[in-house]
Amino acid sequence: MKILVTGATGYIGWKLCKRLAAEGYEVVALYRNRQIESSIPNISWAKGDLQDTSGLKVAMEGCQQVYHVAAVARMHTANNNEMYATNLQGTINVLEAAAYNSVERVVYTSSAGVMGKSFEMPLSEGDPRLEPFDNDYDLSKHLAEEQVKNYVRNGYDAVIVNPSRVFGPGIATYSNAVTRAISNYLKYPLFLVPGKGEAIANYVFIDDVVEGHLLAMRHGKAGENYILGGNNLSYNGLFDLLQSITGLHKTKIAAPMAAMKTVARIAAMLQFILGQHPTFTPYLCERLCHNSKLSVAKAMSEIGYQPTKIETALSITLRSLGFKMDSTMVPRPVSGKTLIHSL
Amino acid sequence: MNHTYAVITGAADGLGRSFATVCAKAGYHLVLVDLPNKKLNRIAQHLECAFQVKTLVLEINLCALGAAQKIVNLIRNNDLPISLLVNNAGIGMRKLFEDTHEHFITEMIQLNIAAVTQLAWQLIPLMKKHTPAGIINISSIASYYQLPYKSVYAATKALVRSLSLSLRLELKHTGIHVCVVCPGGINSNATQYLISKNTGWLLRQTVMHPDRVAQIALQKAMQGKSLVIPGMLNRIIHFLGKLLPPFLRERIALSTMKMTCTINSKASAIPLAA
Numbered sequence: 136m137k138i139l140v141t142g143a144t145g146y147i148g149w150k151l152c153k154r155l156a157a158e159g160y161e162v163v164a165l166y167r168n169r170q171i172e173s174s175i176p177n178i179s180w181a182k183g184d185l186q187d188t189s190g191l192k193v194a195m196e197g198c199q200q201v202y203h204v205a206a207v208a209r210m211h212t213a214n215n216n217e218m219y220a221t222n223l224q225g226t227i228n229v230l231e232a233a234a235y236n237s238v239e240r241v242v243y244t245s246s247a248g249v250m251g252k253s254f255e256m257p258l259s260e261g262d263p264r265l266e267p268f269d270n271d272y273d274l275s276k277h278l279a280e281e282q283v284k285n286y287v288r289n290g291y292d293a294v295i296v297n298p299s300r301v302f303g304p305g306i307a308t309y310s311n312a313v314t315r316a317i318s319n320y321l322k323y324p325l326f327l328v329p330g331k332g333e334a335i336a337n338y339v340f341i342d343d344v345v346e347g348h349l350l351a352m353r354h355g356k357a358g359e360n361y362i363l364g365g366n367n368l369s370y371n372g373l374f375d376l377l378q379s380i381t382g383l384h385k386t387k388i389a390a391p392m393a394a395m396k397t398v399a400r401i402a403a404m405l406q407f408i409l410g411q412h413p414t415f416t417p418y419l420c421e422r423l424c425h426n427s428k429l430s431v432a433k434a435m436s437e438i439g440y441q442p443t444k445i446e447t448a449l450s451i452t453l454r455s456l457g458f459k460m461d462s463t464m465v466p467r468p469v470s471g472k473t474l475i476h477s478l
Numbered sequence: 479m480n481h482t483y484a485v486i487t488g489a490a491d492g493l494g495r496s497f498a499t500v501c502a503k504a505g506y507h508l509v510l511v512d513l514p515n516k517k518l519n520r521i522a523q524h525l526e527c528a529f530q531v532k533t534l535v536l537e538i539n540l541c542a543l544g545a546a547q548k549i550v551n552l553i554r555n556n557d558l559p560i561s562l563l564v565n566n567a568g569i570g571m572r573k574l575f576e577d578t579h580e581h582f583i584t585e586m587i588q589l590n591i592a593a594v595t596q597l598a599w600q601l602i603p604l605m606k607k608h609t610p611a612g613i614i615n616i617s618s619i620a621s622y623y624q625l626p627y628k629s630v631y632a633a634t635k636a637l638v639r640s641l642s643l644s645l646r647l648e649l650k651h652t653g654i655h656v657c658v659v660c661p662g663g664i665n666s667n668a669t670q671y672l673i674s675k676n677t678g679w680l681l682r683q684t685v686m687h688p689d690r691v692a693q694i695a696l697q698k699a700m701q702g703k704s705l706v707i708p709g710m711l712n713r714i715i716h717f718l719g720k721l722l723p724p725f726l727r728e729r730i731a732l733s734t735m736k737m738t739c740t741i742n743s744k745a746s747a748i749p750l751a752a
Binding site: 256 | 490491492495499516517520521523524525527528529665666667668670671672675687688689
């Protein structure tokens with residue numbers, strides 16, 4: 136079977152390509168600028184742009200399945216409309232090409248960001264947003280989801296997956312921020328947590344995200360969303376876990392919101408002067424201090440999704456970052472307070 | 479911990495949802511009102527869990543005849559002590575008067591004026607039993623200006639402001655405090671977000687987060703303020719606006735409204751709902 140993957144040079148996309156190839160599928164990996172050097176025989180590269188529908192149609196020829204992973208995965212872009220051009224119009228174009236080629240099913244990689252913040256109760260797929268849309272990323276992904284649902288209403292087949300904060304071995308892209316934080320934990324004596332470190336978010340292992348994509352393709356219901364998440368953890372909880380797994384003692388520093396925002400303002404100003412993308416903004420600071428707890432109950436019951444234990448996932452990640460794990464070392468049990476399971 | 483209830487209309491999104499959150503945080507139990515199919519029940523559950531408050535949800539169209547009566551029946555049947563009414567539900571417009579559908583205009587008047595007035599009238603006797611109580615009516619900074627493209631909207635909001643200020647005097651010694659809020663731009667939903675993104679720099683700076691507006695409104699109402707314009711920049715612009723000669727004010731109003739109300743999807747890749 137021939138499968139097209141968009142965003143194949145990205146963090147999730149490349150992992151997905153390798154996994155599909157390992158399963159014996161013939162993978163058409165779509166790339167924009169530079170393909171990844173690899174000697175995997177059943178991955179073939181196709182140059183293409185999401186803005187070019189006719190090119191997409193050609194690349195998709197003979198494909199039975201499409202994983203639409205490509206997106207601008209950041210909070211801000213220099214040109215405000217770029218986010219909508221890629222994430223929204225790009226998705227419309229992919230769907231059009233898929234319909235044209237009678238693709239059996241499209242799995243669209245959205246983001247748990249579209250679900251917004253949570254209070255104390257974890258958010259599920261059917262929940263309304265509890266805050267307004269206030270950034271282009273979330274909104275562009277939400278509008279793209281609407282297009283996917285529309286596509287299904289028109290009689291085609293597509294499923295939406297919503298990964299939470301992804302971490303694990305892989306390409307170090309901008310959006311791979313959690314892995315970067317883990318790597319910084321190993322590198323530096325200090326570990327910075329936003330606010331008081333109490334904000335709880337959902338962290339998911341990259342292999343689970345890839346697996347979730349395959350499960351959604353196989354067992355998902357057309358037009359449905361599936362949250363691909365892992366554990367709900369506070370920053371303090373994540374820090375405690377890293378301490379107990381590695382046995383390394385680092386100093387945790389809580390970065391007060393006001394201080395973070397000041398730094399962010401200065402950073403944003405400097406980046407503006409240097410003509411770079413703003414990567415750390417006051418808005419992002421606030422976002423980092425919101426809860427975003429998620430429930431993966433639906434994905435577990437409907438498509439058989441089974442997230443990896445967080446200790447295992449972190450150990451694998453740490454090892455991939457060059458940390459020598461003592462094989463005899465058993466992670467110290469972490470108190471129930473710090474480990475808040477998603478179920 | 480407050481043991482009384484706050485009635486909030488239009489609670490499923492935007493400013494109403496923020497009021498629900500802020501009131502729950504302040505310890506009010508909630509009666510949440512909005513249209514059906516807006517998942518109001520789920521919002522209520524999240525609020526109950528986060529702030530340990532009780533909630534009651536009523537899914538009705540406030541434009542319908544007798545909607546206010548339905549809310550009162552729900553309150554009476556459950557014997558709820560009501561001490562706060564947030565008259566928030568409302569609809570806006572960004573079209574020329576002539577181009578606006580007649581039905582839409584009727585609905586706007588029904589929701590922005592009739593429902594607000596009737597709900598206050600119906601609930602005042604009930605709130606008198608649970609003083610100190612309050613009514614927070616949501617008007618708009620638009621209520622002060624002559625606004626093309628928002629003609630009916632601005633007029634409805636002027637009524638809300640006028641009604642509120644008169645009511646405040648009438649109810650002064652009854653223990654019910656009336657406060658009217660006149661916010662500027664609020665990032666209340668996706669459309670508002672996209673519109674504000676495409677306006678000029680100054681206007682973009684005035685756009686506020688609904689949580690912030692709700693927080694300020696509740697706090698100022700509690701302090702006994704009768705009229706609240708949230709946001710320093712909004713107050714400055716409003717003050718300067720009053721100093722301008724009328725002809726200049728009108729020109730600015732016209733050009734600003736033209737700019738913000740004629741943004742459409744053609745101008746960008748952004749799909750804007752009408």
